[in-house]
Amino acid sequence: MTEAITLDHVLKLAEQLSTLDKVRLIERVAPQLEREIQAAGDRPRRSLRGLWKDVDLSAEDIAAVRREMWANFPREDV
Secondary structure (H helix, E strand, O other): OOOOOOHHHHHHHHHOOOHHHHHHHHHHHHHHHHHHHHHHHOOOOOOOOOOOOOOOOOHHHHHHHHHHHHOOOOOOOO
């Protein structure tokens, strides 16, 4: 059975390469990464419209939170 290849294992192998071979490795891997990033970026974005539709906040809730936030302002220890 084949052992799974991990990032740490690949990094240890890459450290053993010469500088020129490291550059060649990057040149081979970079185009594949670019294609994968472009493919991932082509997905449609999820709309944020209606994100808060199920949240029930009243003006009094907001006012209470504001009072709580500003209760200790300005602080003497800062």
